[in-house]
Amino acid sequence: MKMQIVRAKDPEEAGRLAADVFAAVIQAKPACVLGLATGSTPLPLYRELIARNARGELDFSGVRTANLDEYVGLAPDHPQSYRRFMQENLFDHINIRPENTIVPDGLAADISAMCQAYEQKIAAWGGIDLQLLGIGHDGHIGFNEPGDAFLVPTHRTVLTEMTRTANARFFASENDVPTSAVTMGIGTIMAARKIVMIVTGRDKAEILRRAVCEPVRPRVQASILQLHPDVTLICDEAAAERLPQRNV
Numbered sequence: 001m002k003m004q005i006v007r008a009k010d011p012e013e014a015g016r017l018a019a020d021v022f023a024a025v026i027q028a029k030p031a032c033v034l035g036l037a038t039g040s041t042p043l044p045l046y047r048e049l050i051a052r053n054a055r056g057e058l059d060f061s062g063v064r065t066a067n068l069d070e071y072v073g074l075a076p077d078h079p080q081s082y083r084r085f086m087q088e089n090l091f092d093h094i095n096i097r098p099e100n101t102i103v104p105d106g107l108a109a110d111i112s113a114m115c116q117a118y119e120q121k122i123a124a125w126g127g128i129d130l131q132l133l134g135i136g137h138d139g140h141i142g143f144n145e146p147g148d149a150f151l152v153p154t155h156r157t158v159l160t161e162m163t164r165t166a167n168a169r170f171f172a173s174e175n176d177v178p179t180s181a182v183t184m185g186i187g188t189i190m191a192a193r194k195i196v197m198i199v200t201g202r203d204k205a206e207i208l209r210r211a212v213c214e215p216v217r218p219r220v221q222a223s224i225l226q227l228h229p230d231v232t233l234i235c236d237e238a239a240a241e242r243l244p245q246r247n248v
């Protein structure tokens with residue numbers, strides 16, 4: 001296994017360390033393709049990228065981005081859509097070109113055609129150079145939920161109760177959380193040349209241990225990352241509590 005584990009003292013430091021990896025990739029390849037994620041975990045990273053862009057240290061003018069997932073049924077400007085999340089937490093504050101950012105279309109009339117077109121766009125861009133991931137309490141990456149298989153391409157998925165409960169904090173009630181989503185597949189994610197996974201908080205310590213230390217299996221989708229040749233896991237002290245002391 002090639003997983004490099006980087007320990008940060010808190011989520012802010014994890015965000016800064018992840019920003020260093022992003023900066024290195026962007027500086028080496030100004031027209032790189034970044035795979036991006038939503039949720040609470042990437043927020044310190046996005047704040048740091050915005051700050052570095054504002055200071056003139058990081059240029060996004062050539063960067064392309066593809067997001068991991070989107071809720072089915074939410075319009076791009078819906079307050080809880082992931083397109084809107086990306087606009088508000090990153091894109092509106094950096095010098096990225098709008099046409100260089102893609103997020104799956106949760107309103108597509110033909111979801112499977114949209115999924116295929118999404119894959120084709122990423123391929124036309126030359127594939128993902130750096131993919132950012134968080135992890136769900138059920139071990140999901142993107143919205144690849146626990147199951148009997150690893151689904152390879154971008155696809156529609158039904159959200160687990162655990163995921164809908166976790167994400168209810170952003171909605172008026174759990175009933176308002178969409179029941180399905182579109183997500184990059186495990187194959188899409190594993191094809192990224194480099195992966196950075198950020199995990200923060202004690203509530204993620206046990207699922208992180210299972211993903212990193214137990215055998216690869218689709219019940220814990222993140223465990224597939226053990227097979228990727230270039231994963232950097234950046235975790236804070238709380239999330240790292242149950243990990244071995246050395247790299248795995």
Ligand code: PGA
Pocket residue numbers: 038039040041042134135136137140141142
């Ligand atoms: P979170 O979500 O960052 O809001 O905890 C992570 C995920 O569900 O992948």
